[in-house]
Amino acid sequence: MKKSFLLLLTAFLSVMQLHAQFVTSENAPKKAKAAFDKAQAAISTYNTKEAIPFLKEAITIAPNYLDAYGQLGMCYLETKDYKDAVTTFNRYKQLDSASLRQVMLPYSRALAGTGDFQGALQLVNRYIAGSKVSNKNAEKLKANYEFAVSHQKEIPFHPQNLGDHINSSDPEYFPSLTIDGKTLVFTRRVNGRNEDFYISHRDSTGGWSPAKDMGEPINTSFNEGAQHISQDGTILLYTGCDFPEGKGSCDLYISHKTSNGWTKPQNLGAPINTRDWESQPSLTADNQTLYFARETPTNGSDIFVSHLLPNGRWSEPESVGPNINTKGRETTPFIHADGQTLYFASNGLPGYGGLDIYYSRKQPDGSWGPAVNLGYPINTIDEEGTLIVDASGKTAYFASDRAEGKGSLDIYSFELYPEARPLQTLYVKGFVYDSVTQARLPANVDVIELQGGTQVARFTTLENGEFLAPLPVGKDYAFHVSKKGYLFYSDNFSLKEHNPDHPFEKNIPLQPLAANASIVLHNIFFDTKQYVLKPASVLEMDKLVRLLNENPTLKIEIAGHTDNVGSEKDNQLLSENRAKAVVQYLVQHGIDAKRLSSKGYGKSQPVATNDTEEGRATNRRTVFKVISL
Numbered sequence: 001m002k003k004s005f006l007l008l009l010t011a012f013l014s015v016m017q018l019h020a021q022f023v024t025s026e027n028a029p030k031k032a033k034a035a036f037d038k039a040q041a042a043i044s045t046y047n048t049k050e051a052i053p054f055l056k057e058a059i060t061i062a063p064n065y066l067d068a069y070g071q072l073g074m075c076y077l078e079t080k081d082y083k084d085a086v087t088t089f090n091r092y093k094q095l096d097s098a099s100l101r102q103v104m105l106p107y108s109r110a111l112a113g114t115g116d117f118q119g120a121l122q123l124v125n126r127y128i129a130g131s132k133v134s135n136k137n138a139e140k141l142k143a144n145y146e147f148a149v150s151h152q153k154e155i156p157f158h159p160q161n162l163g164d165h166i167n168s169s170d171p172e173y174f175p176s177l178t179i180d181g182k183t184l185v186f187t188r189r190v191n192g193r194n195e196d197f198y199i200s201h202r203d204s205t206g207g208w209s210p211a212k213d214m215g216e217p218i219n220t221s222f223n224e225g226a227q228h229i230s231q232d233g234t235i236l237l238y239t240g241c242d243f244p245e246g247k248g249s250c251d252l253y254i255s256h257k258t259s260n261g262w263t264k265p266q267n268l269g270a271p272i273n274t275r276d277w278e279s280q281p282s283l284t285a286d287n288q289t290l291y292f293a294r295e296t297p298t299n300g301s302d303i304f305v306s307h308l309l310p311n312g313r314w315s316e317p318e319s320v321g322p323n324i325n326t327k328g329r330e331t332t333p334f335i336h337a338d339g340q341t342l343y344f345a346s347n348g349l350p351g352y353g354g355l356d357i358y359y360s361r362k363q364p365d366g367s368w369g370p371a372v373n374l375g376y377p378i379n380t381i382d383e384e385g386t387l388i389v390d391a392s393g394k395t396a397y398f399a400s401d402r403a404e405g406k407g408s409l410d411i412y413s414f415e416l417y418p419e420a421r422p423l424q425t426l427y428v429k430g431f432v433y434d435s436v437t438q439a440r441l442p443a444n445v446d447v448i449e450l451q452g453g454t455q456v457a458r459f460t461t462l463e464n465g466e467f468l469a470p471l472p473v474g475k476d477y478a479f480h481v482s483k484k485g486y487l488f489y490s491d492n493f494s495l496k497e498h499n500p501d502h503p504f505e506k507n508i509p510l511q512p513l514a515a516n517a518s519i520v521l522h523n524i525f526f527d528t529k530q531y532v533l534k535p536a537s538v539l540e541m542d543k544l545v546r547l548l549n550e551n552p553t554l555k556i557e558i559a560g561h562t563d564n565v566g567s568e569k570d571n572q573l574l575s576e577n578r579a580k581a582v583v584q585y586l587v588q589h590g591i592d593a594k595r596l597s598s599k600g601y602g603k604s605q606p607v608a609t610n611d612t613e614e615g616r617a618t619n620r621r622t623v624f625k626v627i628s629l
Contacts, residue, residue: 022066022095032061036068043071048078066095070103077106080382080401082113101130105138108145112353112381117148144353148376155375155420159398159412161405165210166200171409173399179231179285179337179391179427179468180503184208186411187225195223197238217264218255226280230287231337231391232429232468233257237281237290240265247273252281252292271316272306280386282335285427285470286447286457290314291333291342301329303344323368324360331355332386336393338472339456341422342368343387352376354383359420364452374420391470393421423472426495428504431465432481435509440465443483443510450476450492450523450536471495471504478523478539484550486510487626488543490522513551518625524582529566531577533585541582544624545589551629555595558582559623563616564603576600582622597627 023029025036039054055072059065069092076085089107093100100107104127112120124142131138161167166184174187182202188211189195196219198211213219218236227238234257241250251273253265267273277295284290288308294317295301302325304317319325320333320342328348335342340362345355349371356379358371373379374387387398396416399409432443440463447457447469456477461467471477473495482488489508511517523540526533533541548554560575579598587593608615 022064023062024065025067028058028062028065028067032058032065032068035061036065036071039068039071039075043075048075051075052079064095066092066099069095073103073110074106077110077113080113082110085110086114086116101127105141108141109353109381112141112145112148115154115376117145117152121145121149141353144351144381147350147373148352151373151375153375155378155417157377157414157417159400159402159414161402162208162397162411162413164406165208167406167410169407171399171407172198172411173409174226174386175388175397175399175411176227176229177388177390177397178229178233179425179470181390181392183229183233184211184397185214185227185229185236186211187227194221195225197224197227197236214262218262224253226332228281228283230283231285231427231470232287234462235283235287236262236265237268237283238265239279239281240267243267248275248277250277250279252278268314272314277301280332282333284335284339284457285337285425285468286339286459288457288459289335289339291320291335292317293331293333295329300327300348301331303330303333303342321368323370324358329355334386334388336389336422337391337425337427337470338393338423339470340472341389343389344371345383345385345387346371347383349373352379353381355385357384357387359422364454372420389416389422391425391427393424423474426471426473426503427468428471428479428493428506429466429468430505430507431467432461432483432508432510433465434486435511441483441486441510443481443486443508445469446478446480446482447471448478448480448539450478450539453536453539478536480523480539480543481508481510482543482547483510486512487517487519487624488547489519490540490543492522513554513626513629515626515628518623521582521622521624524622526578526581529570529574531574531581533581541585541589544582545586545591548586548591548595554629555627556597557625557627558596558598559625560598560600561605561619561621561623562603563619564606564610565616568602572600572602574600575602578622 025033035054035058039051042051052075055068058068069088073085073088073092076088089103089110092103104123108120108123124138124145128138171189172186176185184200186198187195188198197214199214200208200211203209222243223241225239227236229236236255238253239250240253245267252268254268255262255265278292280293282291290306292304293301294304303320305320306314306317309315324330326346326348328346330344330346333342333344341359343359345357347355349358351373357374360368360371363369387396389396394415395413397411397413399411401409432441433439434441442461442463442465444460445467448455457469471493475495477493479491479493480488489510521540524537558579560579562571562575579600583596583598586596606619608618610616610619
């Protein structure tokens with residue numbers, strides 16, 4: 001970029017023509033020329049900011065110094081001071097409109113940088129109309145400006161610097177956040193050289209504690225960057241380049257948080273890492289799906305996805321598809337906790353210029369829908385990079401070199417406008433334990449959206465039984481926990497009216513398989529006064545089929561219970577028929593009828609009061625009981 005900047009300066013200065021009303025380097029006063037030459041020397045060593053005072057001095061001495069105005073406009077453009085660049089190019093045009101073509105493209109970029117895309121488009125169209133040969137750069141700018149003009153709605157954007165506890169005079173970037181919003185991990189380039197990770201925790205007042213170096217074994221003498229902390233805070237994935245054990249130029253590494261701290265990072269290995277460039281990882285909230293960027297000599301940078309297999313290895317990565325990946329560069333994927341919204345940067349999709357940030361929604365068939373540009377002024381003519389969004393969907397975080405920053409790059413937050421928000425996501429967290437011995441148990445967890453049967457999360461808890469499962473707000477979920485040798489546990493959560501500020505905390509007891517052990521089948525559903533299984537019951541029924549197949553000698557009883565609404569006779573018959581409906585489903589799915597029995601208890605065995613709707617709902621239940629092993 002800097003080289004092209006210098007070439008452009010040389011090009012337009014070499015064709016300057018002398019006119020009486022302005023001064024050029026050919027006839028400038030000696031002191032003005034000396035200041036101009038000092039600016040040239042600074043520019044030649046890429047010290048653009050140092051050149052600006054010298055150019056201003058030259059203009060003070062010679063107010064009509066055309067060359068100085070041209071270079072000053074270019075310097076403002078290079079330092080992203082677009083407002084002053086426009087003012088300077090305007091003065092250049094006033095001095096010599098005949099040579100305006102020499103600065104027409106940078107002038108148009110300056111206008112676009114201030115948000116005047118209509119003026120920028122007019123300028124670039126004039127430039128193209130006067131060209132004898134095509135200019136790819138001009139055509140690209142035209143496409144950007146036309147896109148901007150056709151998307152004129154300016155979206156709300158009020159970024160806030162995260163402050164001195166996070167940002168410093170060193171560059172800070174690549175923010176990553178846990179699902180509870182209490183832990184922030186980011187990259188800091190210390191002394192402008194070594195990239196390390198820093199961590200901060202939200203305090204009781206809602207502010208951030210002073211960021212601390214994560215230290216060994218995470219940070220080393222090598223550069224660690226582009227990190228992602230898992231939503232539950234137990235996994236750190238990051239990019240390591242040119243490490244001794246690396247597979248290619250840049251690879252992905254993983255470290256796990258234990259009671260003794262972070263483990264020594266390990267190379268993720270094949271098939272994630274190859275001889276190509278892998279970077280910028282992002283995990284789904286259940287830690288089972290990994291998104292990352294891979295750059296190859298033939299395809300540029302694309303976004304890939306891989307799934308964690310039962311054997312603990314990652315599946316062969318696949319492209320996320322043509323709605324996201326283009327012939328250009330796609331980078332910095334971020335999968336939100338809802339598992340349904342992917343944010344990323346691209347320069348291959350229609351946009352404002354450079355890398356823009358987009359989002360895509362997952363479709364019912366699992367594919368990704370059309371990419372949507374986040375809009376101006378989140379996206380500008382410059383390159384935008386990483387953006388993450390907290391679990392609430394309201395607050396986004398990004399890095400920027402804005403003028404009011406503490407250093408060259410700072411981390412900011414802003415309220416994301418509603419149309420671009422993901423699903424607000426809560427979570428259920430806790431641990432699984434043996435109901436008899438109280439010992440913690442690793443177990444398998446499934447979270448399924450009831451209406452569509454879509455799997456939201458599937459994972460194995462930590463060895464100590466701890467788990468965290470995402471629950472996007474506005475839907476109903478079935479929650480299943482299972483382990484071999486135990487009865488499974490089922491529950492359901494309705495988040496259609498739940499207070500979004502209060503996540504669920506639930507510790508799950510699993511009962512060992514034993515005679516008389518029983519569980520309530522919380523995800524068996526019937527319409528009022530009916531005994532036909534509703535479609536949403538299939539998930540639970542299939543879990544029961546699987547348990548019986550895994551334990552072929554197990555004999556069970558299915559018991560139906562009702563509340564006290566209605567006559568005793570009607571309730572007794574209803575409970576019997578509901579129990580029979582469950583048994584019938586099991587038989588139809590291959591379970592020997594000799595292993596099954598059903599019984600209706602009507603309203604005779606309430607487990608809660610019948611004086612409230614909540615109590616009556618608890619009494620309306622289907623129970624699975626072990627008769628013998």
